Amino acid sequence: MRTPVRSRQLFARARQILPGGVDSPVRAFQAVGGTPLFIRRAAGATIVDVDGNRFIDYVMSWGPLIHGHAPPGLVRAAAATARLGTSFGAPTALEHELGERVRALVPSMARVRFVSSGTEAAISAVRLARAFTGRDRIVKFAGCYHGHGDAFLVKAGSGATTLGVPTSPGVTRAVAADTLLARYNDLDSVRALFDAQPAGIAAIIVEPIAGNMGVVPPAGQFLAGLRSLAMQHGALLIFDEVISGFRAAAGGAQAVFGIAPDLTCLGKIIGGGFPVGAYGGRADVMEMVAPAGPVYQAGTLSGNPVAMTAGLWALKRLTGRLYRDLARRGAMLAAGLADAARAAGVPVQVNAFGSVLTPFFTSSPVRDYDSALTANTGAYATFFRGMLARGIYPPPSQFEAWFLSAAHTDRDIARTIEAAHAAMKDVARAI
């Protein structure tokens, strides 16, 4: 790898105008050291930085790029739409076309509202749940991340955990008090909250496959238990499928586990690499959203035609074969990383679900936030730098998912495993 001279220069300049030099904290490499690489271009599974270094990418824009970077067909479709106008602030047919496709894939979403990010989707879904139930409190799980809405920045995963601010300053005590915390994969912790507030909880919000404390799949009857607790207590169940939607399967985690939530939040893949989010669910709940009902929520760029076009392109290509290939390559990579760690004598647990995975540098199985936090972040940082030096770009944080795409080949995976063997030896020397 060439010394990232140009990235360093750009980062120095960016820091004079952007807080921390970036527009989203997880990009800043703070947890792994070094300078964030500034990207010039990408195609398929490869990214190229401004110094000419090439990497096999496992960040994949944090999940949206299930078909790889810049598929030519998607780029052509988006460009053709853009030529007709980039935004109107008025309806287009693309919005209900994408909505109908979402509903066909995720039948619990009888009505859909498009927004511009997963954060917006989660904020809006919780407001709606509060309005529908007439209750204030929500249950969230430590280590789950639902974007940066105030109510969610309490023991939040993703960049908030990476930066050591899982409960952010600036969230008022009143907001924090309305967010009740439970433990992922622990139904008793949820039961206890309902026992204490039998009629105060508007909703349970959960990542059905956690992806923001690293990947943590749901264990046993966890999701089914949440479904019945919510029903029993008149609360809504909200699945945040921003990461798992269209990735765990075309129908999301809810299809895989056979649990229908009341509301679902989507993002990432639904925009095909453009900024889109969506929330939706039961018609009786969603019909409370303005202008059909009184719960206000709006957005100038919501349903943006270029983004809707990219989303349609991406969702139309979610074939059974795509998921079989992704699962096979995901299993290959997970096994290869585990082997590399074993061979080097480094304690690592690889959690995987289809095309997402996380190697946790710990000897304890990871099934919730506390066990995720047992990971040795210093060891991950050494591993990360070792991979980068060998042409592989993993997420710059222990507490994030690696994403595969249709563009990753068996050869890419083999090269990644080879690099992992060498990088694990770096870790073994360092710990």
Ligand code: HOZ
């Ligand atoms: N949910 C994404 C990573 N866990 C967000 C990426 C970001 O924060 O920039």
